[in-house]
Amino acid sequence: MDFKPSVFFEALTSPAFIDGVRVTIMLTVVAMAFGLALGLLVALLRASPWAPLRAVAWGYIWVFRAIPALVWLLFVWDALPQLVPAFKGDWFSAFAAATIALAMNEAAYAAEVFRGGLLSIDEGQRLAARALGMPPSKVFTKVVAPQLIRVTIPPLSNDFITMLKLTSLASVISLQELLARTQTLVASTFRFVEYFSAAAIYYLVLVSIFMVIQAQLERRFVWISQQTASTSALSRVRQLAALR
Amino acid sequence: MSEPPLGHLLDAGLLGEPVAAAREGTAEYVLEAIDLHKRYGHNDVLRGVTFGVHRGDVKAVLGPSGSGKSTMLRCLALLEPIDAGEVRLEGRRIGVRESGGRLVPLPERALARERSEIGMVFQRFNLFPHLTALGNVMIGLTEVRGRSKAEAREIAQTMIARVGLAERASFYLGELSGGQQQRVAIARALVMNPKVMLFDEPTSALDPELVGEVLAVMEELAREGMTMVVVTHEVGFAKRVADRVIMMDGGAIIEDAPPAEFFGNPQHERTRKFLEAVH
Ligand SMILES: Nc1ncnc2c1ncn2[C@@H]1O[C@H](COP(=O)(O)OP(=O)(O)OP(=O)(O)O)[C@@H](O)[C@H]1O
Ligand SMILES: [Mg+2]
Numbered sequence: 001m002d003f004k005p006s007v008f009f010e011a012l013t014s015p016a017f018i019d020g021v022r023v024t025i026m027l028t029v030v031a032m033a034f035g036l037a038l039g040l041l042v043a044l045l046r047a048s049p050w051a052p053l054r055a056v057a058w059g060y061i062w063v064f065r066a067i068p069a070l071v072w073l074l075f076v077w078d079a080l081p082q083l084v085p086a087f088k089g090d091w092f093s094a095f096a097a098a099t100i101a102l103a104m105n106e107a108a109y110a111a112e113v114f115r116g117g118l119l120s121i122d123e124g125q126r127l128a129a130r131a132l133g134m135p136p137s138k139v140f141t142k143v144v145a146p147q148l149i150r151v152t153i154p155p156l157s158n159d160f161i162t163m164l165k166l167t168s169l170a171s172v173i174s175l176q177e178l179l180a181r182t183q184t185l186v187a188s189t190f191r192f193v194e195y196f197s198a199a200a201i202y203y204l205v206l207v208s209i210f211m212v213i214q215a216q217l218e219r220r221f222v223w224i225s226q227q228t229a230s231t232s233a234l235s236r237v238r239q240l241a242a243l244r
Numbered sequence: 245m246s247e248p249p250l251g252h253l254l255d256a257g258l259l260g261e262p263v264a265a266a267r268e269g270t271a272e273y274v275l276e277a278i279d280l281h282k283r284y285g286h287n288d289v290l291r292g293v294t295f296g297v298h299r300g301d302v303k304a305v306l307g308p309s310g311s312g313k314s315t316m317l318r319c320l321a322l323l324e325p326i327d328a329g330e331v332r333l334e335g336r337r338i339g340v341r342e343s344g345g346r347l348v349p350l351p352e353r354a355l356a357r358e359r360s361e362i363g364m365v366f367q368r369f370n371l372f373p374h375l376t377a378l379g380n381v382m383i384g385l386t387e388v389r390g391r392s393k394a395e396a397r398e399i400a401q402t403m404i405a406r407v408g409l410a411e412r413a414s415f416y417l418g419e420l421s422g423g424q425q426q427r428v429a430i431a432r433a434l435v436m437n438p439k440v441m442l443f444d445e446p447t448s449a450l451d452p453e454l455v456g457e458v459l460a461v462m463e464e465l466a467r468e469g470m471t472m473v474v475v476t477h478e479v480g481f482a483k484r485v486a487d488r489v490i491m492m493d494g495g496a497i498i499e500d501a502p503p504a505e506f507f508g509n510p511q512h513e514r515t516r517k518f519l520e521a522v523h
Contacts, residue, residue: 150374
């Protein structure tokens with residue numbers, strides 16, 4: 001077997017690699033943030049009482065679920081500047097292109113998640129909020145949003161992990177994220193196994209960290225009182241003790 | 245577990261001066277519906293509903309399923325636009341404004357302000373699951389009335405205690421019985437200092453042994469002079485507490501009489517049949 005642990009550990013700790021990880025994390029977070037915001041907007045349009053707005057939202061979801069993320073990424077990077085002069089400027093970096101492409105891709109999926117979430121919230125919730133005299137903005141932010149966040153944390157966490165992996169596509173537009181860095185190093189050393197393993201380890205670690213964050217987040221959205229939380233924790237301990 | 249006694253609910257010290265429900269008015273009715281019409285598609289749900297509720301009176305509304313009772317309450321609470329007719333609160337027409345010589349529906353923000361004058365209690369409680377009992381009672385005060393968190397907490401805590409739930413203030417709805425949830429829902433509406441309270445079958449979703457505790461709060465409210473419209477199947481409550489009883493059928497009021505007359509000598513054949521069926 002041709003595996004040199006020293007090369008592997010060198011890869012794990014090389015500054016170039018770590019810089020790639022940094023770009024991967026930044027792209028994931030920024031693209032996800034824009035994707036969620038746009039997705040929420042699309043979901044709200046989808047629920048609009050006005051048919052043309054619903055049609056726009058439906059069309060958006062239809063198009064962006066159909067186009068492969070890689071095709072759209074290349075389109076944004078190579079074709080968009082030819083179509084729209086504004087994208088010829090210096091600001092339009094590989095990072096900006098990847099952010100736009102991945103965010104627009106994510107928005108289509110997030111919109112469906114938000115739509116499902118909105119439908120799952122009992123109509124009585126909105127009715128009660130309106131009956132109290134809340135204006136529409138407060139009905140949304142104070143009553144609908146907290147319940148929407150709770151039901152969408154699990155599916156959107158999935159999207160987040162997908163996004164983390166999709167950022168590797170940006171290597172084809174020469175964004176120096178984790179995969180691009182790996183390929184550069186592989187090209188000069190031909191140590192495929194060590195470098196690709198090191199990259200895989202980083203993805204694994206990033207996803208694991210995120211899973212811990214997700215668990216924390218979900219716990220914050222469990223709506224039980226301190227009393228019940230402590231008694232149920234206690235009863236869990238008792239159950240465990242009884243099992244022994 | 246014995247229930248703690250109920251406190252004074254319509255308290256000026258708590259709700260602020262004046263207690264809207266107790267205010268002397270010149271209007272003949274606190275709440276008035278005039279020839280309400282409401283249609284869903286081709287379904288004429290309300291076909292000319294007219295009645296008024298005097299200050300401090302309790303109006304019980306009976307009627308078969310699908311007769312439009314809930315729809316009527318939602319229209320009175322401005323939660324649903326009406327197709328024709330008027331809703332008047334203390335003599336003033338609500339839900340509309342004049343624009344170029346015509347009456348048009350108010351924009352949503354202005355409607356919201358008018359809704360806050362009317363308390364509404366739902367069959368399925370509709371408490372907010374992400375808030376504690378206390379949070380549910382506070383939210384109208386902070387988000388609609390613009391009270392500070394500290395003020396709202398104090399008022400909400402007192403009101404929760406007065407509906408007998410001081411011990412449960414920090415509980416979420418999954419940790420409350422149906423009866424307790426409904427009492428929180430009543431407290432949530434009450435702290436807004438409404439001019440009138442509308443109840444849509446407030447005990448229908450409750451286990452029989454929990455009905456009494458909710459009716460007790462409502463009776464206390466009635467005794468203290470709250471103006472109320474109560475859609476209910478509780479004939480006992482209607483006999484005991486209501487000043488007048490309405491029979492709804494097919495989207496119209498077919499009988500409107502004091503309870504003794506309503507139950508003792510109903511004028512309408514359908515009322516008689518309905519009363520036989522529920523007894
Ligand atoms: N949002 C709505 N959209 C369409 N139709 C509706 C809507 N709400 C009520 N309806 C219809 O209006 C009619 C009256 O309904 P409503 O709920 O007011 O009756 P109800 O007297 O409260 O009945 P119940 O005793 O079962 O609560 C029914 O035929 C119902 O199907
Ligand atoms: Mg009903």
